Amino acid sequence: MMAIASFFVTVASFLMQMFMWRMMFGGMFGGRRDSQGGAIIGIFLATILVYFIGSILMKSLSRYREYGADHGGSELTGDPGALASALEKISRSMARIPSEDLRTLSTANAFMIIPALRGDSLGKLLSTHPPLEERVARLRALEREMTTGLR
């Protein structure tokens, strides 16, 4: 699946670059006004669309595979709780690492609010890895499932 998705994205990005060169050197500097013009623009737009949709799909697939890896790993070890708590520990440690510059150490930090204002939903769509909290939540759910299943 990943191979198919990445194939289309690669082809689309190649075509996109080709069209861009064409537009820059053919179209922009008094290019030909033949009947193909409209079709080429149409193909160009379609290529851009394929490229963006393809890369978003690819990234969501990558996130999905990460959940899959967690799931598979937990089934192998039979202990999703262990992986969950390891992930929680990493997540907690990572949260301790600051963003405030070393040089502003003595001055009051007026920018503390910025991380809270970041566009999280867009970031989520474009990230290749699911957030740790979500992975932990899924592992905890799996843990419940496995323990109730054993009874």
Next chain:
Amino acid sequence: MPVFSRNQGPVDDWTVIQTILHAESQLHGQSEITPSRRAGVLYRPDDGNQFLSTLERQLIHILNEGEGATKTGSRVENDEHGTSWVVMDDGNFEDLVSSVYTIGNAMQYNEAGQNRIAAVFEFYRSGYAAGENDWAPGSVGYWVYRYDRQRFYPFVPEGDEERNRAGEMQISQMMRSANVSVEKEMEEWRPIWGIPF
């Protein structure tokens, strides 16, 4: 209880800084990291301090002349934060580390010890990445030595004032395993944005 607590009297910076010499040869040998030629000492300039205000002219004398001289290239750069850097360049990592220490030491001897903020060493990731969140091969990372805490920590900037925390934790494990004195309080792993080298 920190080993290098200030109450126990000053520890020479060299005691801590020299630990990266061994670490570099170990990690370089394992193909985990490759040092770049670059390093820098970050400090607060002070026009009232004669040594600091004439530092640029003295660099050659301090680093490249007399006993223990190196071929380290050096210059002074001011950054956007009102702080300054002695930027150093040397393909010989031992000489680079020695020059960085020498600059910090010279500042201390000239009543500018309190002006020193950090010594920063640049590295490339040469190993392979096990996961996508890792410190990617070919990317740049820094080992930062804070003069006030006398400890190292990793810093991997990524894009616009973002840092790769997962990668940094990975590097800190590498550093610890190579016996570098790593800052345990992760809240003190302060980023240094826009390093000028």
